[in-house]
Amino acid sequence: MFENAAELRAEYADLGLRMADPGVLTAGSRSRSVGRRYARLGQIVKALDDHDRLFADRQAAAELAQEDPSFAAEVDDLDKQLGFARAKVTALLAPSDPNDDNDAIIEIKSGEGGEESALFAADLLGMYQHYVESRGWKMHVLDSEVTDLGGVKTVTFSVHAGNAEPGQAPYGVLKFEGGVHRVQRVPVTESQGRIHTSAAGVLVMPDVEADEVDIDEGDLRIDVFRSSGKGGQGVNTTDSAVRITHVPTGTVVTCQDERSQLQNKEQAMRILRARLVAAAAEQAAAEASAARKSQVRTVDRSQRVRTYNFPENRITDHRIGFKAHNLDQVLDGELGPVIAALQEADLAERLAMGNDQ
Template sequence: MFEAVESLVDEHAELERQLADPTVHGDQSRARALNRRYAELSAILATWREWLQLGGDIGAARELAGEDPDGEGAAFAAEAEQLEARRTAVAGRLRQQLVPRDPNDAKDAILEVKSGEGGEESALFAADLLRMYTRYAERRGWKTELLDATESDLGGYKSVTVAVKATSKSQHTGEGEAPYALLKYEAGVHRVQRVPVTESQGRVHTSAAGVLVLPEAEPLDVSIDDNDLRIDVFRSSGPGGQSVNTTDSAVRITHVPTGIVVSCQNEKSQLQNKEQAMRILRSRLLKAAEDAADAEASDARRSQVRTVDRSERIRTYNFPENRISDHRTGYKAYNLDHALDGDLDPLVASSVEADLHARLEAVGE
């Protein structure tokens, strides 16, 4: 498996050559992509060289141990064993770095929360989820931007869409810490069990909300023909359907070839709403294209790219027991209040670990 690293040396040198060209930095999107790949390869090659160096050191220590087995050779033999343990650990790290990664892991994310079963209670739960993700983003130093929202009568959300972006504060290093790399595990159906505010008898109800996480696509990632778009404008509406804008500022964009429809009404300007809608449309088209490619791939390829079924009911939030349970990984904790305040690291870590384990198995096969 490690022989594959040798082929990365030439790619790393080529990237270094391109990044030294001042004209490359005139295209910021391309420069960012090249820098991300360069950082990823630099980390792999550094680990690989450490693994090779340790191999040489082990050989030298064993040779010295053999020259004087009854004297100082014992110390060299012990050193060889220590170096062997270090090399095994480095090999494990290198194996993880070589596991096929989701090419979108270095991207920012667009996160959508939609109410589902449960009516008004589901909309209130959707608002709780949005707050949870906003707090999680704050903890990681990410920036959130509200793109579109449709509120319910009681202050929840029928649907809400936010962009989550890495910042310099988040110290994004290209090692899987970008928003999409972690938030993608949140996609799926989230179930809540609690007493709704509208329940007069104090009975626990079950409702659900859906979360969709998309890698934010840049114009470079997706080509859209303006002739394939149907754009409609209408007046924004608030809870209960009342008009909140006297002008036709809301925008609905239909991508005719795929039938994908995106609407935005959060901004006061029609132009701003159109820009936000196009951001969401690009991300949905990117995901649709990748899903289509995955469907045509082999089972092994799919297991590497989509190890977690994101259409299933992934998590339950039980308020009476203060319990949160992830049905994919088996993670369970009785600190629901902390999770809803943005402390999602243990939950996300359990998904990342399960995903890595599945990818390592696929590589082994």
């Protein structure tokens, strides 16, 4: 049934030998990429082994049932287990994003709505922080700009999972958060009690290592300046802020939250790498089939993906028609159900793509 099972088993065995090679283990991103592929193939091979074992058990039970009808119930039970095993293997073999096993870098920017939008962006930041903590992941703010009322004009942060299971790393889980998030509520700045609508943009990018992205130093323009806004002692007194412009693409990254110029440059380069990888993936998707193009919208700020309606305590994800009246809990980090629904819809689309190929 699974035509390429033998090839996958052979690749898994070969990668196991490569993982034992000291040269691979000390090769930086090469070691990480080999390790990720090995872990993902390990999942697939285990699922194939489980499927084959159940299939053999089912065949044996069927033969026994021909002689003794009491084994018919066991055959039925094994048929159910085999169905689940087949579905698991099929899902693991569906076309997937090679960056799904990466950590993530997320940007949130306030949009239409002024101060209310900035306050909503701060709410989104808190929502993701609670969710990250509930998963046992780590979050680190790379750059931010806040307002006097505690809102967020812009914030960029990383999400790190350590040794996450394949398919459960931050980028693979959180990538569907990208897009325009709209809020409907009575702002704290509203004196007449009227409901306002504002929005904030979210961009989710894979966190990649320096040796995984080829960036020509000659393509960079680097400017340093004095940090502005709130900061600790020493942050606003030296030219520690860094602005990096990637001239070929016009991508501009600014970092000023760290104390030293070197630290800010390192963080800016980290964000730049993530943006360039995300842009390349989006361009490749746009050039592919119509089915694949539809996925681009999930990471495009120009597309409204979700509405947070406070008067009705309702959250709506417009891409899949998901609705729930537990907005307060979602903002406290209970994103699991909506993320699971998005992943299920994505899997169905990837399976359909695989069948078309």
